[in-house]
Each structure stands twice: as C-alpha cells, then as structure tokens.
Amino acid sequence: MSIPVHHDIQPTDIVVELQGVCKTYRQRQRSERLGDALRTLLRPRIREVHALADVDLTIRRGEIVAYAGPNGAGKSTTVKLLTGLLHPDAGQVRVLGMDPVKQRIPCVSRIGIVFGQRTELWWDHPVAATFEWKRVVWDIPRPRFERMRETVKELLGLGDFFHSLARELSLGQRMRADLGLALLHEPELLFLDEPTIGVDVLAKRQIIQFIKELNREQGVTVLLTSHDMAELEQLAGRIVMLAQGRIAFDSDFAQLRRTYADRRVLVLHTTGDTAPALPGAELISSENGSHEYHYDAGSARLTDLLKTAEAQTEVLDVESHRGSIDEVIADIYESWQRGDAAIR
Amino acid sequence: MAGRIRQLFRLWRVQAYLDFLWMTRDARYFLICFICDTIINIGTVTAMLLVAARFDGIGPWTRDQAFFMLGYGSVVRGVVNIFCGFNIFHISRRIGRGQLDHTLIIPQPLWLILLTEGFTPIQSSCSLIPGSALLCWSIPRLALNVTPGWVALFLLNLLASVLIMVAVAFLWGSIAFWAPRAAEEINTDVDGALEQIKVFPLDGLGPLLLGSFVTVFPIGLLAWYPSQALLGLRPAAGLLLTPLLAVAWVALAAFVFSRGLRHYVHTGSSRYSAYGHRS
Numbered sequence: 001m002s003i004p005v006h007h008d009i010q011p012t013d014i015v016v017e018l019q020g021v022c023k024t025y026r027q028r029q030r031s032e033r034l035g036d037a038l039r040t041l042l043r044p045r046i047r048e049v050h051a052l053a054d055v056d057l058t059i060r061r062g063e064i065v066a067y068a069g070p071n072g073a074g075k076s077t078t079v080k081l082l083t084g085l086l087h088p089d090a091g092q093v094r095v096l097g098m099d100p101v102k103q104r105i106p107c108v109s110r111i112g113i114v115f116g117q118r119t120e121l122w123w124d125h126p127v128a129a130t131f132e133w134k135r136v137v138w139d140i141p142r143p144r145f146e147r148m149r150e151t152v153k154e155l156l157g158l159g160d161f162f163h164s165l166a167r168e169l170s171l172g173q174r175m176r177a178d179l180g181l182a183l184l185h186e187p188e189l190l191f192l193d194e195p196t197i198g199v200d201v202l203a204k205r206q207i208i209q210f211i212k213e214l215n216r217e218q219g220v221t222v223l224l225t226s227h228d229m230a231e232l233e234q235l236a237g238r239i240v241m242l243a244q245g246r247i248a249f250d251s252d253f254a255q256l257r258r259t260y261a262d263r264r265v266l267v268l269h270t271t272g273d274t275a276p277a278l279p280g281a282e283l284i285s286s287e288n289g290s291h292e293y294h295y296d297a298g299s300a301r302l303t304d305l306l307k308t309a310e311a312q313t314e315v316l317d318v319e320s321h322r323g324s325i326d327e328v329i330a331d332i333y334e335s336w337q338r339g340d341a342a343i344r
Numbered sequence: 345m346a347g348r349i350r351q352l353f354r355l356w357r358v359q360a361y362l363d364f365l366w367m368t369r370d371a372r373y374f375l376i377c378f379i380c381d382t383i384i385n386i387g388t389v390t391a392m393l394l395v396a397a398r399f400d401g402i403g404p405w406t407r408d409q410a411f412f413m414l415g416y417g418s419v420v421r422g423v424v425n426i427f428c429g430f431n432i433f434h435i436s437r438r439i440g441r442g443q444l445d446h447t448l449i450i451p452q453p454l455w456l457i458l459l460t461e462g463f464t465p466i467q468s469s470c471s472l473i474p475g476s477a478l479l480c481w482s483i484p485r486l487a488l489n490v491t492p493g494w495v496a497l498f499l500l501n502l503l504a505s506v507l508i509m510v511a512v513a514f515l516w517g518s519i520a521f522w523a524p525r526a527a528e529e530i531n532t533d534v535d536g537a538l539e540q541i542k543v544f545p546l547d548g549l550g551p552l553l554l555g556s557f558v559t560v561f562p563i564g565l566l567a568w569y570p571s572q573a574l575l576g577l578r579p580a581a582g583l584l585l586t587p588l589l590a591v592a593w594v595a596l597a598a599f600v601f602s603r604g605l606r607h608y609v610h611t612g613s614s615r616y617s618a619y620g621h622r623s
Contacts, residue, residue, distance in 0.1 A: 123623030
C-alpha cells in the first residue's frame, strides 16, 4: 500500500525558519568544599551555557534534514523551540509560518513529534486504544483517521501488536507505534528526535524505509536528530551540524566528506609482521601480518601507497574502502573540541 | 463556545472509554483495586466517625451533623479523584518530571486537557461510595428541608469545595515550575495535610487560626464551613461564601500556574522522567 498524495509540494515553501535564535541555560556551580557550599548558598555562582548562539536555519517543504552534533550541541533545544516547548531568548522561530509558542494549537495540529526516549502511548492500553484516543483529542475526521490508521499499520508492521498493551511491547515495536501515532493526523512537518535510539536493525530499517516513503509520496518535511550517522546518511539529503550552539556545517553528506576529509581505510596483508611505513597514511593497527591504515584520498593516492609498501615488503592482499560516516563525524567532533576547525 | 463544550464532553467520553477498557482488562484485578480503594476511603473518615458515634456528636455538632460533614468532605474527595486522575491533582509530579511537554504538544487548550485527561469515572468511583452512604444516612435524620433550591445550593457548594481543593493543589504544585526536583512531590504533602485536617470540626479554634483555615489555607472550606451553612448553622449568606472564595482561589491558582508555565517555556524542563505518565 502506498501513502496517498494529498499535499501540493511547492519546493520554495519555507516550513521552518530560525533567525538569529539564541538560547542560554543557567547552571548553578558548586565545588565539593563545605565553605564553598555555604558561600554559594548566599551568593550562587551561575554559569551560562549557550545552547544556541545566533542560529539561522531554513528548511523547505519536502526536505529531509539531518540535524546532528555532539552531546550538548543544542539539537534537542532546537527541536523544543520548533515544537513550542521552549521560547527563544532572542531571535525568531517560525514553523509553517507560525510562532510555535504563541500559536501553539494551530501549530501543533499540523506537525508530528516523536521523541525517541519518550512515548505518547497509554501504557496500560492496547496501541489501538491510544490511536482511538488520538482521533478524538486531535479531532481527526473518521474517514481520514481510518485511512491513515490502515496505512501506518501496514507500512510500519503494527498489525502483529496493534491490540497488545503498550507496556508489553519491545522498544522497536513501541517506537514504530509512536511513529504511527504521530502520523495519524497527517502532519506536514515531522520532528524526530532520535527516533531509532536503542532499536534493533530490523526495526530501524523499517522506520527508515517508512520515513523515506512518507517523504517521497506525501511530501512530508522531516527534521531528524540522531547520533547514528549511517542512518542519517541513508535518510537525509541535507545535514546540518551544530557545534557549541552554532551551525558549523550545512550541506549534503558528499560535501561533508569532501570538506572534512575523504577518509579511506587501507588494509595490507603482508608476509612479514612489520608494518610498512607509508607517508600520508596513519597506521591504526598491526597484527599477524595484517595492517590497517587510514588516509585522506584528497592528499594521498592509493597507487602511491601500494608502491611504497611493495618496496618494503611482499604484499599478499589489499583491501580498501571508504571510512564510515561515523569515523568522519568523530574526527569532526574531535577537531571542534580542539577548536581547530573553521566554523562553516 | 458550544464547540468547546462539545469537545469537552467528547474528551470526557474518550477518557471514560479508556477507563472502561482498563476495568475490563482484568476484572479480578479491578475488583481487588476497587475494594481496596473503598476501604482506604472509608479509613480516612473512620476515626471521626467512631468518635461522633461513640459520644453522640463532636462539640457543637450532633452525631448526624458530624456524619453529614464527613460525608460531604468524602464526596468532595471522590469528585476530585474522578476528575483529576493521572497526576492532574498531583500536578507537581507532571511539572517536576518534565511531563508537561506531552500536554503542550496536544492541539487543545491547556485547561481543556487538564480538565479531561484525568477523568477516571470507573476506577475512582469507589471514592464516592463512603461519602454518598454517609450523606444518604444522615440527611433524612437531620430534618432538613430538602427543596430543589437546597439541592442546588448543596451542589454549588460541593462544586466550590472541589474547585478550592484543586486550586490549592495547583497553587502549591506550581512551585515545581521553579523547583522541579525539590517540589516534585509537594502535592503529596499538601494533599496529606488537607485530608488529615479537613474531617475535623474546626469549632473552638481561635479567630486567627479559624480565619486562616477559611482563607489562606482553606481546609475549612472543604467540609466544615459549607456543611455548617447547608445545615443552617450559619446565616443564609454563608451559603455563598464558599462559592465566592472558590472563584478567588481558582483565579489565583490560574494566575500563578500561568506564570509558572511561562517560566517553564522560557527555561525549559531540565529533567524528564516517564514515571506515572499515562499509566
């Protein structure tokens, strides 16, 4: 069954707009010393954490945008701002042309929200009962509700546990049920905050396929956060990366690899146990004649590396492949922590 | 407005449907819960009931008048339980655990969600049994002139007492907006104080304490004062005191809660726990 098309997709439509958005949290600071505890009782020491600092972001209708960054980068703060759960300290937030705090009701009636670590399901009731509850509370017309219920049941494979109590579901089943629930009112914009956290590969694949199909056939705009970069790369056409509350990168994944390093992995199997020295490649491990190197394809050529290796030892076998996106991202995060990467 | 009222009843109906599903899920479990809750509810008034029965009254209250007051207070509690389940009454838990986020993503006015999401007419109905029984037993023995007007005033005072009880809970519970961790369970303590004191006849207290119990900490308005007014032990104008003060309490609670909500939306919830959410 395919998802019915009902939205007119106009690529120029802006559905999310952040302009100069700032959000600062205040944290109390205390040391373990007793004297300090008494001093801070009278004069609290406050540290300001800039979760978002002058962020500009625009998302057009029909896009799938991956929103990534290390812990504490400001991802969840952004999702909370966009869903009306948080008000910015400065700047403007517009979602579907509305202020999500001041126009909460019309705004949330057109968006769908899934928080991976929270559930909207009624814990002691079957999934079917929560769906019915949502129909009434969201005031969804019955024909539309029934059509969407059948669609999500089939595409997300909810049939097997649709009448099971929510508290008896596995994490993957619960996530799929939550995702289906979030779509019953046919939202134009979907916020997914770590939707696959903790779920197994099969459930993850189902969720990814479903989101892609939803976007392709129904034109639903999706903003998703995740720490699983491979998943984001499969899903999103665009990646926005946050670092220390600022947008540090905003383009596609190919550009991300080109910008930050086209990391490749080279594994050499040699007759000797000593790893050949390869200028331009970093030796990662060496064991029983099997040596793994990382190198940047932009600055070193594979043929040159192989020639250098063969000059030093007999090479029995060669494996070479691109580094995983997780490794690229880990390098980027590490460089941001060192402060040696230019912001955008 | 008519649309809102229709929506209000639709939401109550769907909550009642969930409550019915809960009951029919495991009839034996439901029966055990129902009996236990009934016993607990009887237990809250038993001490005063036995004192009133043993000494044929308490202070200026005759036995039947004391039974009426206990019944009134118990019904107030029952109505609160029926409309304010799922931690609506213990709102500090929802706020302190960051669960208000779930409420804010529902496209309905906040007051409508809070008024309907805790509706549990079946599982909480047991808390109406002891109070209703006491009222049914005492009213015929009190030689009251039960006219439609008296019944209307009884219901008005009952509603006012319920509103005051909920308003007090929301007022105290709002502290959790500013101190989510420390005040998460503040409603449990406030509720305990209300439950323990509200069944006592407050006659004999000094004017300062008595005055504070019908104003700033309105325990006297949950059973004692409205019962006196309904039994004709106060001037007729006293029948309007509880409803009038209920308006003031609801306005104050709504004001403080809205200020707290504004703070919540500006600072965000720094913690989240799913414990007790929709379960």
